[in-house]
Every structure is written in C-alpha cells, then in structure tokens.
Amino acid sequence: MKILVTAKRVTDPNAKIKLKSDKSGIQTDGLEYKPNPFCENAIEEALRLNETHGGEVVVVSIGPSDVQATIRTALAMGAHRGILVTGLDDHQMDSDLVARVFAELYKRERPDLFLLGKQAIDGDSNQVGQLLAEYLEIGQACFASKVEIHGSEAIVTREVDGGLEKIAVGMPAVITADLRLNEPRYASLPGIVKARKKSIDEIDIRSLGIDTHLKVETVAYEEPKTRGGGVTFVGGVDELVGKLKSEAKAI
Amino acid sequence: MGGILVVAEVRDGKLFSGTLSAVQFAQQVGQQTGAAFDIFVAGSNIGSIAEELSYYGAKKVLVEDNPVFAHYLAPGFAASVAAAAKQLGSSYVAGTATTFGKDLLPRVAVRLGAGMASEVTEIVGTRNGRLVFKRPMWAGNIVGHVVVNTDVVVVSVRGTDFDKAVKLANRSEVVPFTGGGANTRVQQRFISFEQTASERPDLTEAAVVVAGGRGLKDGPNFFKIMEPLADSLNAAIGASRAAVDAGFCPNDLQVGQTGKVVAPQLYVAVAISGAIQHLAGMKNSKTIVAINKDKEAPIFQIADYGLVGDAFKVVPELADAIKRARS
Secondary structure, three states: OEEEEEOOEEEOOOOOOOEOOOOOOEOOOOOOEEEOHHHHHHHHHHHHHHHHHOOEEEEEEEOOHHHHHHHHHHHHHOOOEEEEEEOOOHHHOOHHHHHHHHHHHHHHHOOOEEEEEOOOOOOOOOOHHHHHHHHHOOEEEEEEEEEEEEOOEEEEEEEEOOEEEEEEEEOOEEEEEOHHHOOOOOOOHHHHHHHOOOOEEEEEHHHHOOOOOOOEEEEEEEOOOOOOOOOEEOOOHHHHHHHHHHOOOOO | OOOEEEEOOEEOOEEOOOHHHHHHHHHHHHHHHOOOEEEEEEEOOOHHHHHHHOOOOOOEEEEEEOHHHHOOOHHHHHHHHHHHHHHHOOOEEEEEOOHHHHHHHHHHHHHOOOEEEEEEOEEEEEEOOEEEEEEEEHHHOEEEEEEEOOOOEEEEEOHHHOOOOOOOOOOOEEEEOOOOHHHOOOOEEEEEEEEOOOOOOOOOOOOEEEEEOHHHOOHHHHHHHHHHHHHHHOOEEEEOHHHHHOOOOOHHHEEOOOOEOOOOOEEEEEOOOOOHHHHOOOOOOOEEEEEEOOOOOOHHHHOOEEEEOOHHHHHHHHHHHHHHHHO
16 A cells, blocks of 8 residues: 655744744744644554555655655654655645645555645644545545555544544545544654665656645734733632622623 | 625534524625625435525525435535535635534635635735635634635634624525535545534533643543533533543543634633643633642633632532532
C-alpha cells in the first residue's frame, strides 16, 4: 500500500502568537516552527498502516526549502521519502491552492491513501483534505479516530458532533486525522541518522502548471477583544454563589 | 448578483438549531447586498423539517427527500448542494461550522469553483465590492479579515457569533428538488453511529456549561464531581482536551480550538488549567467561573470569578449551595 501524508510546518503550537506593531501579520522573530500536530497524527497512522500492510510512505509539504526540516522529522519517524514543493511562502497559499498542489502530487504518485491533518493550527481552516478529495472525485473520511483496512476499503471511525460515526470509503481515499487517532512516536536516534540519507525531491511550483492566484485572501489582522475587568477571587462557595446571583445575575 | 443559499443541517432526525445562525448570516449578507436567500435541505422523511424551515423568510426552501440521504455522506450531499446553488444562481453558500458543515462545504466550494471562508464570526464591511469577513486564526489568538475573490463565495458560520433567526408568520415556497447527489459514483457508505448518551442540553446550545479538566483524576471521578454540578445548573457538561485525551469522557465533550466552541451565559471551569487551545473554545462566554487548586493557572486570567481550592471538596459544596440558592 502506498500512502502520501502531509507534514505542514506551523508556528510552535504552545507559543503565544502576537501581531506585528503595524498589524501586517504575526511577529515571527524568535518564533520556532514545528510540524502541525494533526499532521503528526496522520504521519503516525501512515507508519502504522505501513507496518501492517507494507508499501511506502511518502511525506509531502509545500513551502520554502527550510520546510525540508519538517519533512526530515517525518522521515526520522520512519517515512521512506519526501517531496517538497517550493516557490510559495505561507502568505502565498490558501487552502484551495494547497489542495490543487496535492492533487497534482497525487496524480504523479497514485497512492492508495492520502492522509492529512484535519486542520493546521495556524490558519485553522479545516479544508484541505475535503477540497483534495473533491478535486480527485474520491471519497473522504475526515476527523478520523480509528482507521482499519479491509480489502479495497478503509473503515474509518469519525469524531462528529454527538458521537462517533463509522463509515467505509473505497480506496483510493482521503483521510484526515483527529487528535485521538493515535499517539505520535518520537524519532529514535537511529531513525534520525537514517533520515539524513533519505531523499527529499524538491519540485518548483512553476513546473506544476498550477494557477497560483488565491481564492481566499487575509487582507488584515487584529487582536481579539480582551475580556474586561479581570478576575475577582472569592473566599469560598457562599461568596461565589452570592456574586453569581446578585452581581453577575448568572443563576 | 445572485442570492444566498443556506444549507440546513439535519441531526438525529431533527433540524439542528445552528442552521438558524446560518440563516441570520444570510440575512446580514442580504442587508449588505440586497440579495434574497434560499434554504436547501437534504435527508430522508424530512417533510416536517422543510415545513419548519419555511418560516424564516427564505424565498424558496429546496427539499431533496430521498432514502439515500438518510445518513449524511460528503460526496453525494456536496453534489446536490452545488446543483441547487447552480440552479438558483446563488452567489453565496452558507452553512454551519459544525462537523457536518466542515466536512461538506469545502467539497461544495470545489464544485462551484468557489473560495471558502471557514468559521466566520462577523461581516466587517466591503472592500472593492466584496464582503470582508472576520474569522479566528491561531486558536483565536488572531482575528483575520478575509476576502473571497471568486464569483461564488462559500462560508461556514460560527453559531455562537450569530443570533438565531426569528420565526416569521409568512411561509416560504417549499420546492422538491433532485440534485443528482443520490447517484454519486464515489464509493463511500455509512456503517454505524454511536451516539453519546446524554439527557443534558446540547453543549453548543446550553445556557450554562460546566467543564472539567485533568485535575479530576479519572473518568469515574470526572462524572462524580461534574454531574451534580451540572444538575444544579441544568448545564451541559464539557471537558478540556487533557481530560478527553486521558479517557475521562467522550471526545465530543471537548471544548476548544479543535473541539466545540461555546459561548454560554455561564461557564464554570473545574480543574482546568486553561491552555490557549481551551480558551479559544470558551472565552466568549458571558460569565466565566474558574475553580482550580493553583492560583497561577492561566484560566484565572480570563475568568470573572476565581475560587482557589480543591475541586473534590469545593464542587460538591457549590452544587449544594446553588441548589439552595435556586430553590
């Protein structure tokens, strides 16, 4: 079984993100980059499926050459090779363009499964997997918390509002990973050493013949409204109930 | 300039009330552009839902009632929604930013050659004749203003940021519709649905939410502490990601960036430290109470009222005190 899996580079999920003083974008000075946590779940699942079913795990990403480091992390976890589409910076992409680039990689690689994180923790759009599946006119199983392969189908449990839904998707298919799909492994030292020798192909976006005009543009940024007032510490339960009743009128 | 098509969400055989927030969004777009709106609903045996939808001022309610649509599946639903938008000549397609809308709407966008704005919280105004939307990014730490450059614009609407549309006396025209999605060739089928059993109000709809965190130690303790408190307030129960990851409670109780976004009148956070991902899901609540052993916990920075103490001791007392205060 051949699997393509994404490794998006995002800002450190635990960093406090602030705007530049001119509000043209976020402050990136001193900010660390990490693999998108949901992509890590997707990579882990790809590796587990590979351990059971054999085949190849190919890690794909888009961005400047620095993003090689993000792909290299996935190779150190055990993926076989990488593809990086270069020539686009973060602000030159929207979900639709990313999906069309992945659709092109799909056509070149013809995988059985395309695994992605359900959303990236920077843009929080939650679109790419769904867009990709429709561009390819294939099935999708988004927000996956369990994946099993039965013959030519993927049986996927999805985390949906109100409970857990199980669906079957004929392969090839797109699956997007939710957090509870698995616990991503850490790269081992031998894994890191091996990863240095694994290949990462760089493909220039211009060679793919894709229209790079954006359908969705972020034209301005602002800080969210902060809550006024600050916290009032209460001495005990009775004082709290009193304040909720008379002051906040919440009960 | 075409109208707005609202995609209704059917959940558990009933109209999901968040749909009415998407209707509100459509009405606001209408105020800006002068356009009317229509509603599309697909499902099986949904005559009464279509009837219910006909009292919100839509020009038409398109109904695709087909046993094939008894269970939602993205490829077929997307084909039919897109067919409806094409037939009506809609310039906007709007739906809920729930797992239904998030799963469905991007596919609709592709079929319409449209760009999509996710989790829109506000219409800011116009720029070069196009609407500008606000949407949260980076777990709500940044608000982006986005413009969609395509002829058709797809939007998922964050329910907590738009009031529900009000029921009217006049009835819209209800029109049966066949969009072709029932005949999709994409291989995808429904197997089963395991519903989270709860007699409580829906988490995203409840006026009061009480949420527990990892400090509650394990699953039995989570419910032993949280249920009496929820009972005393007729509240929905939520949880932090840490509590869900640790297996204390089902995943669909998770409040936060990657879970549910809630904005109740009262939010009580119990033994939740307050990671930014959690705050993203509840910081628009009207009144926030935090109970935590650690006075330095970040949750106190956004709380209105803080109580430093051991949840195992304080929360049962609180449930009793609230019961007395409300009786």
